[in-house]
Amino acid sequence: MYAYLIRRISGAVVVLLGISIITFLLVYAVPADPARMIVGPKAPAAVVAAVRAQLGLNLPLPVQYIHYMDRLFHGDLGTSYIYSLPVAKMILQRIGPTAWLALWCWVAELVIGIPLGIYTARHARHKRDYIVSAVALVGISLPVFWLGLVLLYWFGFEIPILPLGGSGGIQYVILPAITYGITGAAYYTRLLKSSMLEVMGQDYVRTARAKGASERRVTWRHVVRNALLPVVTFGGIDIGYLLTGVVLIEATFNWNGLGMLAYTAIQNDDVPVIMGTVMLIAVGVVLFTLLVDIIYAAIDPRIRYE
Amino acid sequence: MADVLEVRDLTIEFLIEERYYRAVQGVSFDIGEGETLGLVGESGCGKSVTSLAVMRLLPTHTKVSGQVKFRGQDLLKVGEPQMRQIRGNEISMIFQEPMTSLNPVHRIGTQISESLILHRNVSAAKARAQSIDLLKLVGIPRAEQIVDEYPHQLSGGMRQRVMIAMAMACQPSVLIADEPTTALDVTIQAQILDLMRHLTAENHMSTLLITHDLGVVAEMCDRVAVMYAGQIVEQGPVREIFRHPSHPYTVGLMNCIPKIAGERKRLVPIEGNVPSLQNMGVGCRFAPRCPKAMDVCHEEPEEYSVGTEHTCRCWLHAEAGVTSR
Ligand SMILES: Nc1ncnc2c1ncn2[C@@H]1O[C@H](COP(=O)(O)OP(=O)(O)OP(=O)(O)O)[C@@H](O)[C@H]1O
Numbered sequence: 001m002y003a004y005l006i007r008r009i010s011g012a013v014v015v016l017l018g019i020s021i022i023t024f025l026l027v028y029a030v031p032a033d034p035a036r037m038i039v040g041p042k043a044p045a046a047v048v049a050a051v052r053a054q055l056g057l058n059l060p061l062p063v064q065y066i067h068y069m070d071r072l073f074h075g076d077l078g079t080s081y082i083y084s085l086p087v088a089k090m091i092l093q094r095i096g097p098t099a100w101l102a103l104w105c106w107v108a109e110l111v112i113g114i115p116l117g118i119y120t121a122r123h124a125r126h127k128r129d130y131i132v133s134a135v136a137l138v139g140i141s142l143p144v145f146w147l148g149l150v151l152l153y154w155f156g157f158e159i160p161i162l163p164l165g166g167s168g169g170i171q172y173v174i175l176p177a178i179t180y181g182i183t184g185a186a187y188y189t190r191l192l193k194s195s196m197l198e199v200m201g202q203d204y205v206r207t208a209r210a211k212g213a214s215e216r217r218v219t220w221r222h223v224v225r226n227a228l229l230p231v232v233t234f235g236g237i238d239i240g241y242l243l244t245g246v247v248l249i250e251a252t253f254n255w256n257g258l259g260m261l262a263y264t265a266i267q268n269d270d271v272p273v274i275m276g277t278v279m280l281i282a283v284g285v286v287l288f289t290l291l292v293d294i295i296y297a298a299i300d301p302r303i304r305y306e
Numbered sequence: 307m308a309d310v311l312e313v314r315d316l317t318i319e320f321l322i323e324e325r326y327y328r329a330v331q332g333v334s335f336d337i338g339e340g341e342t343l344g345l346v347g348e349s350g351c352g353k354s355v356t357s358l359a360v361m362r363l364l365p366t367h368t369k370v371s372g373q374v375k376f377r378g379q380d381l382l383k384v385g386e387p388q389m390r391q392i393r394g395n396e397i398s399m400i401f402q403e404p405m406t407s408l409n410p411v412h413r414i415g416t417q418i419s420e421s422l423i424l425h426r427n428v429s430a431a432k433a434r435a436q437s438i439d440l441l442k443l444v445g446i447p448r449a450e451q452i453v454d455e456y457p458h459q460l461s462g463g464m465r466q467r468v469m470i471a472m473a474m475a476c477q478p479s480v481l482i483a484d485e486p487t488t489a490l491d492v493t494i495q496a497q498i499l500d501l502m503r504h505l506t507a508e509n510h511m512s513t514l515l516i517t518h519d520l521g522v523v524a525e526m527c528d529r530v531a532v533m534y535a536g537q538i539v540e541q542g543p544v545r546e547i548f549r550h551p552s553h554p555y556t557v558g559l560m561n562c563i564p565k566i567a568g569e570r571k572r573l574v575p576i577e578g579n580v581p582s583l584q585n586m587g588v589g590c591r592f593a594p595r596c597p598k599a600m601d602v603c604h605e606e607p608e609e610y611s612v613g614t615e616h617t618c619r620c621w622l623h624a625e626a627g628v629t630s631r
Pocket residue numbers: 320321322329347348349350351352353354355356365518583
């Protein structure tokens with residue numbers, strides 16, 4: 001188990017280093033000149049040059065990278081061109097609301113997707129499977145944006161039981177989470193169904209039946225647990241992506257989180273903010289993938305003892 | 307000898323691409339109290355399918371007809387809940403693939419306990435204690451530790467012992483062993499067969515032993531049924547059949563066993579292939595490969611008596627008269 005953990009963690013560290021290099025190079029991928037962005041379009045060339053020197057932009061790239069990493073380790077993500085605020089502070093304020101929203105979006109996906117997966121697998125190739133699968137497929141193809149507005153109209157306006165957008169407690173979360181759940185659940189449904197069908201054909205399932213176990217017992221004790229392995233993997237990666245996918249949800253529901261921050265930063269060419277959010281989301285994805293590996297090991301003893 | 311299991315005219319048809327194909331046709335056999343019947347035949351002749359029909363574990367959409375009487379009760383007619391009471395309790399099964407027949411995510415003890423909990427209504431703690439005893443019974447060392455281990459930590463031979471322990475848990479009256487040693491290497495095979503012989507004798511179990519190894523039959527069985535392309539072509543006491551193999555297919559199988567132990571004689575396999583389900587011809591199914599085929603073989607032979615309790619499905623023995631079955 002420890003050897004396994006050490007292997008996974010060192011892998012994650014290497015990936016994070018790679019990500020830091022890519023993010024660092026992002027500055028050069030954007031046409032905007034940082035010094036010019038800071039001093040404004042009307043400042044004389046001499047001022048721009050002075051700022052460039054001050055920012056260390058004339059130093060060789062590797063040296064710049066080391067400085068960048070050094071600042072990163074001290075929690076300094078740079079300063080926003082537009083708001084002149086520390087990026088770290090801007091991000092920190094929004095991590096909470098975004099994590100809160102993302103968590104519920106994910107829960108909604110699982111709560112809708114997993115039972116449907118089990119249901120469709122148990123009734124595979126029967127009418128009930130076809131109907132449920134078709135409905136789930138419709139869900140997947142609905143635009144988040146449109147579904148969100150429809151739900152807002154009905155439950156915020158026509159039957160005003162929920163707030164009309166904005167960020168906050170659980171009553172603000174319900175609609176965005178349901179929206180995300182409906183559009184994402186089908187992935188879990190399909191994945192779990194195919195995984196369950198595969199497991200149902202395994203020899204050990206036949207063994208369980210030969211012991212006299214009921215279909216219900218076979219499903220819950222022997223099939224579901226084995227079938228959940230790929231779902232756990234997907235779930236972890238998905239929660240990482242959710243940090244990015246939440247951008248659309250935040251925009252639709254006017255939720256003041258990371259997504260909105262990144263969205264406005266991209267519109268304004270606010271490179272330090274873009275770099276900060278990208279870095280954070282990438283770190284999030286890597287950490288969740290690592291978490292998945294650990295959960296995976298907890299579910300599947302074969303991995304644990306490898 | 308009272309027959310514990312009586313199979314009559316068992317016919318099994320699979321649905322393949324909207325058509326039914328007959329995998330097993332008119333199979334009949336009996337197994338008496340404490341008796342071991344060997345079921346032999348080449349790959350694909352329908353041995354596993356026959357045993358799964360007895361357990362009622364074939365896929366849905368499979369047509370099964372005939373009778374499978376367990377102590378006089380036709381299992382093909384009982385309801386599913388009642389059948390569940392029988393599986394793992396009165397009739398147990400050991401499968402060919404020890405590597406994949408155990409659930410990878412459950413501990414050994416949990417898997418053995420399952421039958422006990424299902425059929426004996428015992429507490430988890432008691433089931434665990436009994437599981438340890440069962441592991442000891444099947445000759446597993448360090449049973450107290452193994453009970454908490456996972457299948458992947460055990461070798462193939464050990465896993466097959468666990469399968470046997472699982473099958474023995476409720477002291478069934480019928481044991482079906484589908485090629486229990488095929489996947490194991492030779493020394494382990496002998497150990498597992500030894501263990502099975504002991505356990506079945508001690509518990510007076512009736513056993514259906516499926517194999518394609520006539521050596522195993524000679525060692526383990528009282529009677530043997532030889533299967534070819536979904537039918538039993540010859541059936542009788544083991545000694546009788548080894549001394550007087552009557553069906554040309556059985557004769558062919560006998561020629562495949564090296565005669566002198568230890569010496570590696572060249573095997574003489576029977577030429578040709580088993581007909582597939584989709585193109586089973588009319589008449590004797592062995593005719594295309596039979597060295598003695600005659601004109602009459604275009605018609606289907608019945609089972610003829612060729613000795614005491616010894617029957618053979620071949621025109622060569624037709625003059626002996628149709629059996630009473
Ligand atoms: N679920 C199924 N659907 C369709 N055909 C099947 C199914 N199961 C078995 N068959 C066919 O039935 C025939 C008998 O198969 P069976 O598994 O009983 O052979 P076997 O005698 O046990 O062979 P082996 O020695 O390889 O185990 C084969 O032709 C096989 O392809």
